[in-house]
Amino acid sequence: MENKNLVINNRIIGKDLVRYFILLYWILFWLLNVIDKIIGGAHFLFVGKDRFAQVERFFDSLGLGNPIIANVALIITAGLEIFALVFFSGALYHFIKKNIDSARSWFFIGIVLTLTTFTYFSLGDQVFGDHFELLEHGLFWFITLLSWIIFIRIDKIQIFDNFSIGKKQFFVSAVFTIVITATTTFAIFWHNHSSFIERTQAVDAIKITENKYKIKFPFLAGSKAFENSIAKFKEDNPSLSINYIYTAPTPLRLAESDGLIIYIQTDSIK
């Protein structure tokens, strides 16, 4: 019955495309998670998430500071993720080979492993008291469940089978796309040309009281801009020493239009 529903033919190309996207999404999702476990720490071209530090800190907060516990938890997680990756990859292989029944079986095991992983994560999030992660893992649990339902039920959904576009509409949409792309690309490159310097450039301090100065950083400013600004301030004010820096908290900034603002308090050098 289900095999009939999943029969590949030209008329349901759109539905197959959805299935391919679901499979590719989960393969890439778990592949990158596994790579993140193999490559610990931040490296050139791969930052990822330092799961070891995160899990170690979680267990430490429970009073379990021995790193072996975090290691075991991470290895169990990695095992679940790797087998989910293998089964989703197998599902894709069978789907390409038109072994629809096998593809479904492999996909189902991948879904079971993924649901297990997110259930296990959600339990941990509640024990560790991290409700942001609980929301994240709850959402992924939900996406997994929906992926399964859509994968097996897509044949019940009516999708148009004609992907062709009329000549006039194609021409107008192409021109429209090219014009907007050109404008956007120019704006991006122009902004890069004029603003990238802000990443490191020193910012001038504005005197606001006798011994207090304000430095308002642009959004792009990084740690180098901060250091260069401090160096410039010291150079411009050799008779002053910095005795306190106050970082303006978010409520003092103008919604999304203010970047980092610091206030420098000084003493005169005796």
Add this chain to the structure above:
Amino acid sequence: MKEKKLIQYFILIYWTFFGALTVIDKIIPDVYPYWVGADFYTLFIKFFASLGLTDPIFATIALAGISTLEIVAFVCYLFSLFNLYKGKDKISEQWFYRGVSFSVLLFSLFSIGDQVFGDRFNLLEHGIFWIILVVSWVVYKYNSLIEERLIKFSFTKDIKIGVLVGTLLTIITSYSILDFSKSTSSNKTLPVRGEEVVQGVYKFDFPFLGDKFVWENTIKAFEDKHPELKITYVYTGPDELNSKKKTHMLLYIFTEQNDLKN
């Protein structure tokens, strides 16, 4: 076992444990060994205080009322799971429906509260859980109406290859995790080396494992290494200065020449 049944088990296990841990979190209100949880009591006290209701009786009654609803929902999920295990599918479905109804009511109350208290992040969280719950019920119910398919899993050649590849990858990843743990666990205590970025100003790029002990050891090591300097100010670099996820914490130490020792 049928596929639909296993999916139903997953749905019920998820919500049963969700309910159980939420209730435990209310019973254990603080941080203890093996349990951290979220401090709902403090949260409620602050929420009600923001409304001008500073008497703790309001927060306590609200928390007790919410907890009662959570307990009822948890019991419904537990009975649903038990009945599913016993093969009483119809009764299981009824208990799940009751549990979902109580949870939907709970998340609706939370969402109303979030709007009154002006907490938009919690409103998002509760809204998302509300829809996950409703869709869980739809999947539980309608997934079982349409088809009956047995889980087909036998150790065929391709499954054996898959298991072998999975095992090999797990061994490689485990080795990598253990190796990384061994090489970085010292970051939990070792002092961080500073770099003089401006004359008299030193920058310390803390590793992800670095915590308060690392900070203390870093200051001590710095003072030992630079007896000629006096720390006048310590500044924690705000997140805006970090390179997104690559930087854990930046610390700046401002110094002056130590006149006493010179």
